[in-house]
Amino acid sequence: MRVTGLGHASALIETAHGSVLCDPWVNPSYFGSWFPFPDNSELDWDEIGQVDYLYVSHLHRDHYDPQNLKRISKSATVLLPEYPTDELHDALRDLGFTKIFRTTNGEVHDLDGLKVMIQALISPTDGPIGDSSLYLDDGHQKLLNQNDARPTELSAFAELGHVDIHMLQYSGAIWYPMVYELTDHAKQVFGEQKRARQFDRTIRYIDDLKASWIVPIAGPPCFLDEELWQFNDFGTDPGNIFPDQQVFLDHMEEKGYDNGVLLLPGSVCDFGADGAPVEHPYDPSSVFGENKEPYLREYQQRKKGVLEAEKASWSHPEIDLFPALKEWIEPLLPQAEAISAGINGPLRFIAQDAERGDVDLVIDFVEHEVRLFDGERARYRFTAPRNLVEHLVAIHEIDWVNSLFLSCRFSAARVGPYNEFVYAFFKCLGEERLTYVEGWYAEQSTDDEDCELDGWTVQRRCPHLKADLTRFGKIEDGVLTCQMHGWKWRLKDGSCLTSVGHPLRSHPAGEPAPAVPAVAPGAES
Numbered sequence: 032m033r034v035t036g037l038g039h040a041s042a043l044i045e046t047a048h049g050s051v052l053c054d055p056w057v058n059p060s061y062f063g064s065w066f067p068f069p070d071n072s073e074l075d076w077d078e079i080g081q082v083d084y085l086y087v088s089h090l091h092r093d094h095y096d097p098q099n100l101k102r103i104s105k106s107a108t109v110l111l112p113e114y115p116t117d118e119l120h121d122a123l124r125d126l127g128f129t130k131i132f133r134t135t136n137g138e139v140h141d142l143d144g145l146k147v148m149i150q151a152l153i154s155p156t157d158g159p160i161g162d163s164s165l166y167l168d169d170g171h172q173k174l175l176n177q178n179d180a181r182p183t184e185l186s187a188f189a190e191l192g193h194v195d196i197h198m199l200q201y202s203g204a205i206w207y208p209m210v211y212e213l214t215d216h217a218k219q220v221f222g223e224q225k226r227a228r229q230f231d232r233t234i235r236y237i238d239d240l241k242a243s244w245i246v247p248i249a250g251p252p253c254f255l256d257e258e259l260w261q262f263n264d265f266g267t268d269p270g271n272i273f274p275d276q277q278v279f280l281d282h283m284e285e286k287g288y289d290n291g292v293l294l295l296p297g298s299v300c301d302f303g304a305d306g307a308p309v310e311h312p313y314d315p316s317s318v319f320g321e322n323k324e325p326y327l328r329e330y331q332q333r334k335k336g337v338l339e340a341e342k343a344s345w346s347h348p349e350i351d352l353f354p355a356l357k358e359w360i361e362p363l364l365p366q367a368e369a370i371s372a373g374i375n376g377p378l379r380f381i382a383q384d385a386e387r388g389d390v391d392l393v394i395d396f397v398e399h400e401v402r403l404f405d406g407e408r409a410r411y412r413f414t415a416p417r418n419l420v421e422h423l424v425a426i427h428e429i430d431w432v433n434s435l436f437l438s439c440r441f442s443a444a445r446v447g448p449y450n451e452f453v454y455a456f457f458k459c460l461g462e463e464r465l466t467y468v469e470g471w472y473a474e475q476s477t478d479d480e481d482c483e484l485d486g487w488t489v490q491r492r493c494p495h496l497k498a499d500l501t502r503f504g505k506i507e508d509g510v511l512t513c514q515m516h517g518w519k520w521r522l523k524d525g526s527c528l529t530s531v532g533h534p535l536r537s538h539p540a541g542e543p544a545p546a547v548p549a550v551a552p553g554a555e556s
Contacts, residue, residue, distance in 0.1 A: 032172045032174055033299060035294075037296055037297075039250065041071065041296075042176070044176075046169035047170060050083050052085050053086045053165065055099050057099040061092055062419060062434065062435070062438040065253075065438075066252060066334065068251060068275065068327075069318045069330075083107060085128065086176075088179075089159060089163060090119055090122065091158055093204075110134060110165070112163040113135055113149070114151055139168075144169065154471065155472070156455070160464055164176060168191065173193065175194050175198065175240065178198065178248065179200035181232070181516070184239065193241075195244060197240050198246040201279040202250030204437070205437075211442070221270070225517065226269070228514060229272065230279070234283075235502070235503065237283075237288070247279045250273070253330070255327070259439060259440075265323060277319040277320065295311055295315060298311045345419060345422040353392055356401060364394070364395075367396070369469050369472035370455055370469070370472075373455075374452050376395075376396060377394065377407055378409055378413075379392070379404055380392055380393075380415075381415070382417040383417055389417070390420075411443075412444045413442070432454055436457065448531055455468055484500065484504050488539070488540045489536065490537070493518065494527070494535055498516075506522070509522050511535065522535075
């Protein structure tokens with residue numbers, strides 16, 4: 032196999048039985064906040080797009096780029112993950128792709144000699160209701176493009192034989208902790224913890240699969256808007272969650288791994304040749320280390336007009352915001368039974384504008400009402416520019432996570448621990464998604480299998496997303512951390528320290544289990 036890096040999670044994979052283009056993202060996403068790093072806009076995408084197969088892993092805007100997908104040959108066969116909704120299928124069909132191969136989740140398909148398997152993740156916390164990994168076997172080499180999917184285990188791929196090439200995410204793709212109304216010290220502490228978890232999780236995946244070659248991909252983006260410039264990692268902030276490819280490769284070397292492969296946009300690696308030689312289009316040092324900030328400043332100047340045009344598109348003064356949001360959101364609340372029970376109170380949302388005035392409203396998940404704020408207490412508060420919220424209304428964007436929140440152009444505050452139901456709701460401002468998510472929550476059941484970890488008996492599967500705690504669980508000072516997503520539990524009573532609810536069954540090994548598991552939520556760690 033030969034793999035050409037195309038930036039971020041984008042790659043062209045040439046096999047003995049056809050070429051596969053993955054996640055071809057070029058244009059800025061999330062309200063112009065994210066740009067590919069390094070710049071990939073000068074690649075010949077019309078030529079690159081002449082492929083046999085197209086794989087779009089999921090609908091996150093740094094993977095699904097409709098503007099660039101218009102340049103991809105419509106003769107390409109789409110390798111479609113088996114998702115519970117038809118959103119990705121319909122989006123690609125609307126762009127003109129008619130040859131769509133619907134894969135079956137976890138099943139190997141033989142496409143004229145190229146063996147293909149896609150593992151789709153379908154919980155409310157996976158991507159925009161769905162994420163996936165792509166496995167390819169052309170009879171000579173096996174490749175897993177895990178991108179930013181986080182399966183609970185990789186055994187489904189390992190069982191198919193030794194994997195030669197493992198492509199996976201290592202960097203941040205979130206707004207936490209940067210946007211939270213915390214002290215600078217708290218943000219740094221939480222950022223350092225998250226950065227360490229990202230690296231630990233990636234190393235665990237590497238150890239699980241034991242592939243010959245590791246290719247760090249799917250991040251980080253870069254932030255060219257001056258308002259967001261501080262989110263770029265220049266090596267001076269240990270709490271920055273967006274380390275770049277070279278930083279992670281250096282981390283791998285420090286941990287004793289010598290099989291990392293750097294792919295820049297335009298880099299070509301021949302994995303079929305001895306030593307997997309790579310040809311780079313330019314010196315990698317010109318974009319990393321001490322040269323990274325000058326490189327991004329030049330990049331910023333080149334994209335100044337693009338960003339200005341993007342910002343100009345957000346103006347919708349014709350929107351009467353409060354009535355529009357009330358008409359849209361209020362009818363969804365009675366349908367959101369599990370989500371409403373999980374939030375169990377009012378959520379305050381402020382659309383801020385210094386000149387025109389703020390629109391300060393409350394979404395009440397008990398009374399199922401959207402109303403203007405009147406001084407009541409709310410455990411959760413979001414503040415965002417009014418023009419961005421008006422734009423979301425104008426385009427009827429049903430997924431505010433995959434737009435506003437990932438833009439990092441907002442602030443958040445909460446009393447108490449993280450609550451996944453809050454963000455699940457903002458992913459599901461449409462009936463199809465909301466119906467699916469409510470059904471998913473309803474189908475969850477308790478796992479009765481236990482295991483022993485460092486002197487404790489605990490349930491084997493993580494209460495959050497069922498990760499195997501014998502592999503992802505880590506215990507320190509009486510607290511268990513699931514390294515899959517960094518969630519924590521206090522073992523003496525099983526309470527979750529990360530989110531509301533989600534108790535863990537736990538007790539000291541050798542002692543009888545308590546008659547009733549503890550369910551009281553703990554404070555955020």
